[in-house]
Amino acid sequence: MTPSRTPEPAFRWVIVAAAAAMLAIAMGQLVNGLSAFLAPLEREFGATRGQVALVNTMGLVGLAIGGIVMGALADRVSIRAVVLAGAVMTGLCIATASQVTALWQLHLLFLVAGALGGGALFAPLFALVGTWFRTGAGLAIGIVSAGQAIGQGGVPLANALLIESLGWRGAFLAVGLASLALLVPLALLARRPGARPGPAAAAQPGQAAGGAAAMRPATVIATLSLAVLCCCSLMSVPLMHLAPLVQLCAIPAPEAAGVVMVMMLAAIAGRVAFGRLADMIGALPAYFAASAWQTALVVMFTWIDDLGLFYIFSPIYGFGYAGVMTGVLTTIRALTPLNRRAGATGIILAFAWIGHGLGGFLGGVFFDLTGSYDLSFAAAMAAGLVNLITIGALAWWVLRGPAGRATVNGSFAAGSGRI
Template identity: 30%
Template sequence: MSHPAADRYQPDSPYAWLRLAVALVIGSVACVGSWSVVVVLPAMQGEFDTLRAGASLPYTCAMLGFGVGQIVMGRVADRYGITVPIVVGALLLGAGYAAAGLSQSLWQFAAAHGLLIGMGSAAGFSPLISDLSHWFRRHRGLAVVCGASGSYLAGVIWPQVITWGLANHGWRATHFGIAVAVLVIMLPLAPFFRRQPSAATFAAAEAKSAGARGDLGLSAGQLQLLLCIAGFACCVAMAMPQVHIVAYCGDLGYGVARGAEMLSLMMLLGIISRIGSGFIADRIGGAATLALGSLMQGVALFLYLWFDGLQSLYVVSGIFGLFQGGIVPMYAVVIREYLPAKQAGVRIGLVMSVTVLGMAVGGYLSGVIFDYFSSYRMAFLNGLAWNLVNLSVVCWLMLRARRAAPPAQLAAEAGR
């Protein structure tokens, strides 16, 4: 007979869903570091008198810090639980935004983003995703993508808040305001996450992932490498619209405010995409869902080559958000399907850090291409090429997983 107190904290329990809701709040606040620098990019270019590539440098530094933070914070979460990364992340974000507001040069501004803001924001992504993956079995795909939607919810809310702050108080005061907000919201919520999954939950997950990995015919290291390659390639492609849409609209004469609106629209529809991909992943598996998302992202990038009117850019940006939103969380779903559960934090963190590196490289590379060609057309083509690399790797993995699936499982999926 099970104990009522123990049942309360089982996977897929009401407590697990409450934990997901609080995690979503933490993620939407912590991931401000991924978006604030995008909105202030044009202001930084004028403030520090630099080219577009130079103005893109703080974003690249933030993404590099975010990437390193995924591994470090993931390792800490595996060892001590998620509460410690949340507290540390809040303190780093507070210090980082205060330092950014005091910056007197581009290098100081970039260093604040790389060493503090990026590292702090990492607490709101892969450590939260890996933690949530332990609290769900039946609805793991849905839970993971909902948790990952915190970063996109941040992309919906923060660009509008920061645009208002820039217009009314200036960029320095806006950064100080963000520093206060993250401390006030994140620190009081951190103690909620002190409880960790039971030993029985971990044991069951370990047995299931070991069997699936054996059927796939790849070692843990080989699968990790493939996921890292795919993740890097997809995010180099993804960075072009996400990082440069504000500046792109400014160059076209539509104004940076229109670009910020497109970015928010992209992120809002990306949330819908992420949640939808969770439902799909719970039915057809993470690898197949990842391949579908990669294909559709390529379609959206292709559309950017042909449409640059104001209304059409709103439409294409919305399509891009709908198509690509579920891609990155699927790497976490695949990891939890095939790799050891007790290493989920560091393994998800490693793949996520590579995706962030792809965003950093893609954002900077797009700026370099723009400076060379004085046009974003070649940057979009560059994104398409990287997306093809991602699609090739993911399709190979999907087909291998399908061949490894037992006939009974395939028949069950076909009958759904």
Template identity: 30%
Template sequence: MTIQSTTLAPRSIFHGWFVVAAAFAVMFVGFGSAYTFSVFLEPLQHDFGASRGSISLVFSIAGFLYFALGLVSGPLADRLGSRPLAVTGMILVAVGLAAASAARSLVEVYLAYGLGVGLGVGCAYVPAIGAVQRWFVRRRGFASGLAVSGIGLGTLAMPPLAALLIASVGWRGAYLALGVIALVIGGGLSLLIENDPKDRRLGPDGDPPREAASSTNNGGASMREAVRSSRFGGLYVSCLVCSFGAFIPFVHLVPYARDHGVAASSAVLLLGMIGAGSTAGRFFLGALADRMGRDRSLIMVLIGMALAMVIWAIAADVWTLTAFAFVYGVFYGGWVAVLPSVVMDYFGGRNVSGIIGILYTSVAFGTLVGPSAAGFAYDVNHSYALPILISAAANIVAALIVVAILARSGTPAIKSAKS
């Protein structure tokens, strides 16, 4: 009996935290590389003689693919495991960035960056974040927030690094260097991802396996049941509406600041402020959601994103833009952290990666339209005012949709905190 107890004892460090660290690395490298795009916008526009709308479409294609591909990568992760998909995704990101460095036309940038980064992040993102959900129950919001804080820290660190690389080796050399980082850091650490604590004779949160038998991770809705539910429908429409404006700052904040006389070095740091706020939001709002209710927290962060957009609409100097960037980052980070946990609360762990993947197709369509539409709106009006205000309104609508679907289901918003 003593020998058996020793065999089943969990490690001093619960392996779920290694899974969180691996997912963090995937987010840091994948999204960090993607969100450097605003730094590359002016060099690409200059070299290829293209409009802001045309250049913005590069990011929109990548964004569409990395959210839409979750429709395929999520179910594959549920069947094959998350690790092979995450490793493959990081390799694709590296190849796409390296190919973009050699592009000789804007079409080649579309193909290299759009397809490489888009397919790569799409292959890795949903499997990585889905794996984290299975390893935790009591601290799921915190663990999910910690994992996706890689996006925030990537946004904080990678744009200034990209700007430094562009200044020293040009935009082509910068893309090549980012590709090497993606391969070494993202590809290497993604090897730590594992799908299920049962494979290590553990339960969620490090509990003994026999205690895990009653865990919500062991069951859940089928894909068909989830997609046909009113809750899923509400989440889908909410995400679709929100995402039309959610990614506009990542593409257009730097050129907006430059249009208002902000120095290039300071404008790049604004993206870092989004990253800093995003990191704080993922940590603190993810943990707060475990206490106050994850679906209630989802409503709160959507309203917060709308209020931040109002700040952007009136911003005309570096200090106001800095305030916008940080506040927006906090609530955007909270949105990204809380949403997968809400899905897990509602539908269980049996098909969580696949359900998240289907849900994120809504974000894909919004990302495809939003940043490029904002760029074309600027080309026509030489102003970002209209897309910013529409984005603020869209977030309010998204919050109201979640309120309505919760009221229709008749479930108290704080129930998820007790799951």
């Protein structure tokens, strides 16, 4: 058997499954799990919706800061140690949230949970998954991203049910302890692949060829950072405020959380589908298609006032929006060198989390100012348009020379994926 046909290790799918499960648990809490707590925390602390939404924003700011530091650290030290630390900190911070006596304490706890918990999981895990695949990495990343979608849909629903039966304090404690029990064993599975023989291994340090190699890493990072800042500002508005929007239509909280769950169930399929699409047509075109989908549809949520229509429309939106994160991650993999990938992923995703926090916070502020979500969702669409312009500019940059066109046509080194 020739070296180029050496089979890839079966353990790579264990890494995919473990990463998907960990991100479902951790990101489900840190990205939009707080949505079920908005109304209870408003009543408990006499706060505005914007002040409560700031708790989520602090967690995402923590993710941004922690992702930069932990991503760079994961390029240099044991990936298992980084991921294990993130697992422990996520569970401890969520459990401790049950004991707070003031809203500022929740702000601080979620900042720490994001920085030392989620920040040590998200970028390092996605970078790790990419190192296990010479081919078909888009599908693998899509599957892991789908795991995150399961968490972002299931955790808010589980939180809503737990709050009804245990109160908000009991819900935080139960979820925190469950997170510790599940995340720690999964973190122990994390490890890098061994050295690979033959040409594929030799190609790993540089990875990209053609137009991608001609682009400076700093240019790639800066452009993608602006793009994800805008696309995630859009994305966070329905993630954080869809359930409260549905409740404004006199629909009970569990049913409102069910709408989010249906959207995220569709997102599971969407993330896998757009990962496969990235393998077929390239990462940037797949990223653009998903971004256009969510930009065109997001404002339509404010046109609906019937539970049945919410259940019909939310999975349509969810399938397309879900491809955005898969597109971002596959594009990072396609345009960054292997030996800097976790660090680059951490920096770019820092802007993604800032966008998530900014969009969720402004969505609450605009609601407080106007008494409706019309302006919140319109602003989200505007951010999406800026994202599309930025992605288009990046695609033009990559494609503008013969080397760039050759790269898109498949001249990447083994394992790098397609732009």
